[in-house]
Amino acid sequence: xxxxxxxxxxxxxxxxxxxxxxxxxxxxxxxxxxxxxxxxxxxxxxxxxxxxxxxxxxxxxxxxxxxxxxxxxxxxxxxxxxxxxxxxxxxxxxxxxxxxxxxxxxxxxxxxxx
Amino acid sequence: xxxxxxxxxxxxxxxxxxxxxxxxxxxxxxxxxxxxxxxxxxxxxxxxxxxxxxxxxxxxxxxxxxxxxxxxxxxxxxxxxxxxxxxxxxxxxxxxxxxxxxxxxxxxxxxxxxx
Numbered sequence: 001x002x003x004x005x006x007x008x009x010x011x012x013x014x015x016x017x018x019x020x021x022x023x024x025x026x027x028x029x030x031x032x033x034x035x036x037x038x039x040x041x042x043x044x045x046x047x048x049x050x051x052x053x054x055x056x057x058x059x060x061x062x063x064x065x066x067x068x069x070x071x072x073x074x075x076x077x078x079x080x081x082x083x084x085x086x087x088x089x090x091x092x093x094x095x096x097x098x099x100x101x102x103x104x105x106x107x108x109x110x111x112x113x114x
Numbered sequence: 115x116x117x118x119x120x121x122x123x124x125x126x127x128x129x130x131x132x133x134x135x136x137x138x139x140x141x142x143x144x145x146x147x148x149x150x151x152x153x154x155x156x157x158x159x160x161x162x163x164x165x166x167x168x169x170x171x172x173x174x175x176x177x178x179x180x181x182x183x184x185x186x187x188x189x190x191x192x193x194x195x196x197x198x199x200x201x202x203x204x205x206x207x208x209x210x211x212x213x214x215x216x217x218x219x220x221x222x223x224x225x226x227x228x229x
Contacts, residue, residue, distance in 0.1 A: 041151075043204055046219060
């Protein structure tokens with residue numbers, strides 16, 4: 001998996017958009033960008049993933065730069081329940097018997113403030 | 115009900131004892147994983163299995179063993195527990211055949227304390 005760099009912590013006002021950045025300058029062409037979050041000590045929760053195109057689902061949007069060296073996770077209207085550690089992972093390319101695992105770093109601790 | 119279920123959720127055991135953590139899943143996924151989480155260190159992969167006949171070591175397999183009893187069941191054993199194995203353990207599953215990438219789904223975690 002490619003190495004990722006995230007800020008250790010961020011604050012966001014409740015109701016505002018939370019924009020979480022991630023650098024993955026060594027990502028290879030067939031590696032995906034995944035975002036997970038972990039609330040307290042619960043199991044990490046899948047949020048979204050993408051390869052080249054921007055993606056959106058009911059939880060968030062993922063913006064990937066054209067050179068794929070960085071990405072941003074956007075929570076459009078942050079709530080107190082979005083307070084969590086957010087992990088950006090570059091990897092998990094499916095190649096049959098090849099890559100399989102996702103390497104979790106330390107993530108960004110997002111605090112949503114009332 | 116959770117798709118990935120871990121038992122026990124909490125366990126305190128003594129040094130030198132054998133302990134097994136069990137995991138079962140209802141997602142129908144072939145791939146299963148065991149991760150360990152220590153404060154400030156993120157998640158680290160212990161073992162993974164692509165199917166019932168396939169077992170692979172992860173980043174930190176020493177001191178652990180696993181058994182894939184069925185597609186839906188993957189257990190982690192500590193043959194002789196030691197205090198530095200005190201951690202939060204997660205089981206996970208994935209199914210790359212669903213489409214793009216290899217999205218992993220986690221259980222709720224098992225707290226293990228070795229005293």
